[in-house]
Amino acid sequence: MLPKNKKYLRRYYEEEAKRISHQESMYIKGDKHKLWWHRKRLRYIFYFLLEILEKGHISTFADVGCAEGFYVKRVASFSDKTFCIGIDIARTYIKKAKMNSETSNTDYVVCDVENLPFRDNSVDVVLCSEVLEHVYHYRESVAELCRVGKKYLVLSFPGHSYIYKIAAKIQLIKKLFDKISPDVGHVSDIEVTEVQELLNGKWETSNLKIGGVLPLKLYKIIPSVRLVEEIDNLLCKVLERFGHLNNVTIHVMKVVKR
Ligand SMILES: C[S@@+](CC[C@H](N)C(=O)[O-])C[C@H]1O[C@@H](n2cnc3c(N)ncnc32)[C@H](O)[C@@H]1O
Numbered sequence: 001m002l003p004k005n006k007k008y009l010r011r012y013y014e015e016e017a018k019r020i021s022h023q024e025s026m027y028i029k030g031d032k033h034k035l036w037w038h039r040k041r042l043r044y045i046f047y048f049l050l051e052i053l054e055k056g057h058i059s060t061f062a063d064v065g066c067a068e069g070f071y072v073k074r075v076a077s078f079s080d081k082t083f084c085i086g087i088d089i090a091r092t093y094i095k096k097a098k099m100n101s102e103t104s105n106t107d108y109v110v111c112d113v114e115n116l117p118f119r120d121n122s123v124d125v126v127l128c129s130e131v132l133e134h135v136y137h138y139r140e141s142v143a144e145l146c147r148v149g150k151k152y153l154v155l156s157f158p159g160h161s162y163i164y165k166i167a168a169k170i171q172l173i174k175k176l177f178d179k180i181s182p183d184v185g186h187v188s189d190i191e192v193t194e195v196q197e198l199l200n201g202k203w204e205t206s207n208l209k210i211g212g213v214l215p216l217k218l219y220k221i222i223p224s225v226r227l228v229e230e231i232d233n234l235l236c237k238v239l240e241r242f243g244h245l246n247n248v249t250i251h252v253m254k255v256v257k258r
Pocket of ligand 1: 065066068087088111113114128129130131135
Protein backbone atom coordinates (compact mmCIF):
# COMPACT_ATOMS: atom_id res chain seq x y z
CA MET A 1 0.00 0.00 0.00
CA LEU A 2 1.38 3.41 -0.96
CA PRO A 3 1.75 6.05 1.78
CA LYS A 4 -1.07 8.62 2.19
CA ASN A 5 0.87 11.47 0.74
CA LYS A 6 0.01 13.47 -2.39
CA LYS A 7 3.63 14.37 -3.09
CA TYR A 8 4.57 10.71 -3.03
CA LEU A 9 1.70 9.80 -5.38
CA ARG A 10 2.68 12.54 -7.81
CA ARG A 11 6.28 11.28 -7.81
CA TYR A 12 5.04 7.71 -8.29
CA TYR A 13 3.23 8.66 -11.54
CA GLU A 14 6.10 10.85 -12.75
CA GLU A 15 8.43 7.86 -12.41
CA GLU A 16 5.91 5.51 -14.00
CA ALA A 17 5.53 7.88 -16.97
CA LYS A 18 9.31 7.96 -17.46
CA ARG A 19 9.67 4.20 -17.09
CA ILE A 20 6.92 2.78 -19.33
CA SER A 21 4.70 3.41 -22.33
CA HIS A 22 1.67 2.84 -20.16
CA GLN A 23 -1.20 2.85 -22.63
CA GLU A 24 0.81 0.99 -25.28
CA SER A 25 1.45 -1.76 -22.73
CA MET A 26 -2.24 -1.90 -21.77
CA TYR A 27 -3.88 -1.74 -25.21
CA ILE A 28 -1.37 -2.60 -27.91
CA LYS A 29 1.52 -4.84 -26.84
CA GLY A 30 2.16 -7.57 -24.31
CA ASP A 31 0.67 -10.60 -22.63
CA LYS A 32 -2.49 -11.72 -24.49
CA HIS A 33 -4.62 -12.26 -21.37
CA LYS A 34 -3.73 -8.81 -19.97
CA LEU A 35 -4.48 -7.30 -23.37
CA TRP A 36 -7.84 -9.08 -23.40
CA TRP A 37 -8.74 -7.56 -20.00
CA HIS A 38 -7.73 -4.00 -20.90
CA ARG A 39 -9.25 -4.19 -24.36
CA LYS A 40 -12.55 -5.41 -22.95
CA ARG A 41 -12.95 -2.22 -20.90
CA LEU A 42 -11.54 -0.14 -23.79
CA ARG A 43 -14.29 -1.54 -26.07
CA TYR A 44 -16.95 -0.53 -23.54
CA ILE A 45 -15.48 2.96 -23.19
CA PHE A 46 -15.43 3.50 -26.96
CA TYR A 47 -18.92 2.05 -27.28
CA PHE A 48 -20.22 4.72 -24.90
CA LEU A 49 -18.09 7.55 -26.32
CA LEU A 50 -19.16 6.82 -29.90
CA GLU A 51 -22.80 6.55 -28.84
CA ILE A 52 -22.49 10.01 -27.26
CA LEU A 53 -20.47 11.63 -30.07
CA GLU A 54 -22.73 10.28 -32.82
CA LYS A 55 -25.69 12.04 -31.22
CA GLY A 56 -23.82 15.32 -31.94
CA HIS A 57 -23.58 18.66 -30.09
CA ILE A 58 -20.53 17.68 -28.08
CA SER A 59 -18.22 20.68 -28.09
CA THR A 60 -15.98 19.78 -25.14
CA PHE A 61 -14.48 16.52 -23.94
CA ALA A 62 -12.09 16.00 -21.02
CA ASP A 63 -10.16 12.85 -20.16
CA VAL A 64 -9.16 13.00 -16.49
CA GLY A 65 -6.06 10.87 -15.85
CA CYS A 66 -5.29 10.78 -19.58
CA ALA A 67 -1.75 9.28 -19.33
CA GLU A 68 -0.23 9.42 -22.85
CA GLY A 69 -3.46 10.77 -24.35
CA PHE A 70 -4.70 7.57 -26.01
CA TYR A 71 -8.42 8.48 -25.69
CA VAL A 72 -7.97 12.23 -26.25
CA LYS A 73 -6.18 11.62 -29.52
CA ARG A 74 -8.90 9.28 -30.82
CA VAL A 75 -11.86 11.41 -29.76
CA ALA A 76 -10.16 14.50 -31.26
CA SER A 77 -9.68 12.81 -34.62
CA PHE A 78 -13.17 11.26 -34.62
CA SER A 79 -14.89 14.56 -33.96
CA ASP A 80 -13.00 17.64 -35.18
CA LYS A 81 -15.68 19.97 -33.78
CA THR A 82 -15.02 18.70 -30.26
CA PHE A 83 -12.34 20.42 -28.21
CA CYS A 84 -10.54 17.73 -26.22
CA ILE A 85 -8.58 18.26 -23.03
CA GLY A 86 -6.35 15.71 -21.37
CA ILE A 87 -5.61 16.05 -17.67
CA ASP A 88 -3.07 14.18 -15.61
CA ILE A 89 -1.30 14.59 -12.29
CA ALA A 90 2.07 13.68 -13.89
CA ARG A 91 3.87 16.36 -15.90
CA THR A 92 5.78 13.65 -17.81
CA TYR A 93 2.53 12.01 -19.01
CA ILE A 94 1.27 15.41 -20.17
CA LYS A 95 4.52 16.04 -22.06
CA LYS A 96 4.24 12.63 -23.76
CA ALA A 97 0.57 13.24 -24.60
CA LYS A 98 1.43 16.61 -26.18
CA MET A 99 4.09 14.92 -28.30
CA ASN A 100 1.53 12.30 -29.45
CA SER A 101 -1.01 14.95 -30.33
CA GLU A 102 -1.84 15.19 -34.04
CA THR A 103 -4.77 17.60 -34.26
CA SER A 104 -5.25 21.23 -33.23
CA ASN A 105 -8.45 20.60 -31.24
CA THR A 106 -6.56 19.27 -28.18
CA ASP A 107 -4.91 20.67 -25.11
CA TYR A 108 -3.28 19.05 -22.09
CA VAL A 109 -3.09 20.26 -18.49
CA VAL A 110 -1.27 19.02 -15.39
CA CYS A 111 -3.71 18.89 -12.48
CA ASP A 112 -5.43 16.74 -9.92
CA VAL A 113 -8.80 15.02 -10.31
CA GLU A 114 -9.73 16.38 -6.88
CA ASN A 115 -9.38 19.96 -8.06
CA LEU A 116 -10.20 20.42 -11.73
CA PRO A 117 -9.57 23.80 -13.40
CA PHE A 118 -13.06 24.06 -14.93
CA ARG A 119 -16.18 25.99 -14.06
CA ASP A 120 -19.26 24.15 -12.81
CA ASN A 121 -21.25 22.44 -15.52
CA SER A 122 -18.77 23.34 -18.27
CA VAL A 123 -17.50 20.14 -19.96
CA ASP A 124 -19.96 18.22 -22.15
CA VAL A 125 -18.35 14.79 -21.70
CA VAL A 126 -15.95 13.80 -18.93
CA LEU A 127 -14.11 10.49 -19.15
CA CYS A 128 -12.35 9.16 -16.05
CA SER A 129 -10.92 5.72 -16.72
CA GLU A 130 -8.96 3.68 -14.17
CA VAL A 131 -8.07 6.70 -12.03
CA LEU A 132 -10.46 6.66 -9.05
CA GLU A 133 -8.74 3.60 -7.56
CA HIS A 134 -5.48 5.61 -7.64
CA VAL A 135 -6.74 8.40 -5.37
CA TYR A 136 -7.36 8.35 -1.63
CA HIS A 137 -10.41 10.62 -1.80
CA TYR A 138 -12.34 8.99 -4.57
CA ARG A 139 -15.69 10.17 -3.23
CA GLU A 140 -14.53 13.80 -3.48
CA SER A 141 -13.14 13.02 -6.94
CA VAL A 142 -16.50 11.69 -8.14
CA ALA A 143 -18.11 14.87 -6.76
CA GLU A 144 -15.58 16.97 -8.69
CA LEU A 145 -16.33 15.09 -11.94
CA CYS A 146 -20.06 15.68 -11.33
CA ARG A 147 -19.40 19.38 -10.67
CA VAL A 148 -17.61 20.05 -13.98
CA GLY A 149 -19.61 17.64 -16.16
CA LYS A 150 -22.40 19.11 -18.24
CA LYS A 151 -24.03 16.21 -20.09
CA TYR A 152 -22.25 12.87 -19.71
CA LEU A 153 -19.68 11.10 -17.55
CA VAL A 154 -18.00 7.89 -18.62
CA LEU A 155 -16.44 6.19 -15.60
CA SER A 156 -14.29 3.08 -15.65
CA PHE A 157 -12.90 1.48 -12.52
CA PRO A 158 -11.85 -1.98 -11.36
CA GLY A 159 -13.15 -4.06 -8.48
CA HIS A 160 -12.51 -7.42 -6.90
CA SER A 161 -13.82 -10.77 -8.08
CA TYR A 162 -15.88 -13.03 -5.80
CA ILE A 163 -12.93 -15.41 -5.57
CA TYR A 164 -10.62 -12.63 -4.35
CA LYS A 165 -13.18 -11.35 -1.84
CA ILE A 166 -13.84 -14.77 -0.35
CA ALA A 167 -10.13 -15.68 -0.20
CA ALA A 168 -9.20 -12.27 1.21
CA LYS A 169 -11.33 -12.98 4.30
CA ILE A 170 -8.43 -15.16 5.40
CA GLN A 171 -5.67 -12.68 6.30
CA LEU A 172 -2.84 -15.01 5.36
CA ILE A 173 -4.23 -15.59 1.86
CA LYS A 174 -4.89 -11.86 1.44
CA LYS A 175 -1.27 -11.11 2.34
CA LEU A 176 -0.12 -13.72 -0.18
CA PHE A 177 -2.38 -12.27 -2.92
CA ASP A 178 -1.07 -8.77 -2.21
CA LYS A 179 2.52 -10.02 -2.26
CA ILE A 180 2.25 -11.77 -5.64
CA SER A 181 0.26 -8.95 -7.27
CA PRO A 182 2.40 -6.22 -8.84
CA ASP A 183 2.13 -2.75 -7.26
CA VAL A 184 0.13 -0.72 -9.77
CA GLY A 185 -0.65 2.17 -7.45
CA HIS A 186 -4.16 1.19 -6.33
CA VAL A 187 -5.01 2.88 -3.03
CA SER A 188 -8.84 2.70 -2.92
CA ASP A 189 -11.35 -0.10 -3.30
CA ILE A 190 -14.36 1.14 -5.22
CA GLU A 191 -17.85 -0.30 -5.03
CA VAL A 192 -20.09 0.39 -8.01
CA THR A 193 -23.16 0.75 -5.79
CA GLU A 194 -21.37 3.46 -3.80
CA VAL A 195 -20.40 5.37 -6.95
CA GLN A 196 -24.06 5.27 -8.01
CA GLU A 197 -25.08 6.72 -4.63
CA LEU A 198 -22.42 9.46 -4.99
CA LEU A 199 -24.01 10.62 -8.22
CA ASN A 200 -26.26 12.57 -5.96
CA GLY A 201 -29.64 12.87 -7.69
CA LYS A 202 -28.46 15.17 -10.47
CA TRP A 203 -26.96 12.32 -12.48
CA GLU A 204 -28.12 8.81 -13.29
CA THR A 205 -26.46 5.69 -14.68
CA SER A 206 -27.87 5.08 -18.13
CA ASN A 207 -25.79 1.98 -18.82
CA LEU A 208 -23.31 -0.16 -16.91
CA LYS A 209 -21.12 -2.79 -18.53
CA ILE A 210 -19.19 -5.30 -16.48
CA GLY A 211 -16.45 -7.84 -17.15
CA GLY A 212 -13.62 -9.79 -15.60
CA VAL A 213 -15.69 -12.05 -13.34
CA LEU A 214 -12.80 -14.35 -12.49
CA PRO A 215 -9.33 -13.14 -11.49
CA LEU A 216 -7.05 -12.66 -14.49
CA LYS A 217 -4.57 -15.14 -12.97
CA LEU A 218 -7.23 -17.84 -13.24
CA TYR A 219 -8.20 -16.90 -16.80
CA LYS A 220 -4.53 -17.23 -17.75
CA ILE A 221 -4.85 -21.01 -17.30
CA ILE A 222 -7.11 -21.04 -20.39
CA PRO A 223 -4.86 -20.69 -23.45
CA SER A 224 -7.58 -19.43 -25.83
CA VAL A 225 -8.50 -15.80 -25.23
CA ARG A 226 -11.65 -16.30 -27.30
CA LEU A 227 -12.75 -19.00 -24.86
CA VAL A 228 -11.92 -16.69 -21.93
CA GLU A 229 -14.16 -14.04 -23.50
CA GLU A 230 -17.04 -16.51 -23.91
CA ILE A 231 -16.75 -17.77 -20.35
CA ASP A 232 -16.52 -14.23 -19.01
CA ASN A 233 -19.57 -13.06 -21.00
CA LEU A 234 -21.57 -16.00 -19.68
CA LEU A 235 -20.53 -15.35 -16.06
CA CYS A 236 -21.32 -11.62 -16.48
CA LYS A 237 -24.85 -12.53 -17.59
CA VAL A 238 -25.30 -14.66 -14.47
CA LEU A 239 -24.07 -11.87 -12.15
CA GLU A 240 -26.21 -9.26 -13.95
CA ARG A 241 -29.25 -11.52 -13.63
CA PHE A 242 -28.76 -11.56 -9.84
CA GLY A 243 -27.63 -7.93 -9.55
CA HIS A 244 -24.18 -8.82 -8.18
CA LEU A 245 -22.35 -6.00 -9.91
CA ASN A 246 -19.78 -5.23 -7.21
CA ASN A 247 -17.87 -8.48 -7.59
CA VAL A 248 -16.17 -8.06 -10.95
CA THR A 249 -12.90 -6.50 -12.06
CA ILE A 250 -14.28 -4.29 -14.88
CA HIS A 251 -16.97 -1.63 -14.51
CA VAL A 252 -17.68 0.93 -17.21
CA MET A 253 -20.57 3.33 -16.59
CA LYS A 254 -22.29 5.79 -18.86
CA VAL A 255 -23.80 8.48 -16.66
CA VAL A 256 -26.16 11.20 -17.88
CA LYS A 257 -27.29 14.43 -16.31
CA ARG A 258 -30.97 14.32 -15.38
C1 LIG B 1 -4.04 3.34 -14.77
S1 LIG B 1 -3.68 4.86 -15.54
C2 LIG B 1 -5.11 5.06 -16.56
C3 LIG B 1 -4.82 5.83 -17.82
C4 LIG B 1 -6.01 6.07 -18.75
N1 LIG B 1 -7.05 6.81 -18.11
C5 LIG B 1 -6.54 4.78 -19.33
O1 LIG B 1 -7.58 4.29 -18.86
O2 LIG B 1 -5.93 4.26 -20.26
C6 LIG B 1 -3.94 6.06 -14.23
C7 LIG B 1 -3.64 7.47 -14.67
O3 LIG B 1 -4.18 8.37 -13.70
C8 LIG B 1 -3.23 9.39 -13.41
N2 LIG B 1 -3.53 9.88 -12.06
C9 LIG B 1 -3.29 9.28 -10.88
N3 LIG B 1 -3.71 10.04 -9.85
C10 LIG B 1 -4.25 11.15 -10.40
C11 LIG B 1 -4.86 12.31 -9.86
N4 LIG B 1 -4.99 12.47 -8.53
N5 LIG B 1 -5.31 13.28 -10.70
C12 LIG B 1 -5.16 13.13 -12.04
N6 LIG B 1 -4.58 12.05 -12.62
C13 LIG B 1 -4.15 11.07 -11.81
C14 LIG B 1 -1.89 8.68 -13.53
O4 LIG B 1 -0.83 9.57 -13.72
C15 LIG B 1 -2.15 7.78 -14.76
O5 LIG B 1 -1.89 8.45 -15.95
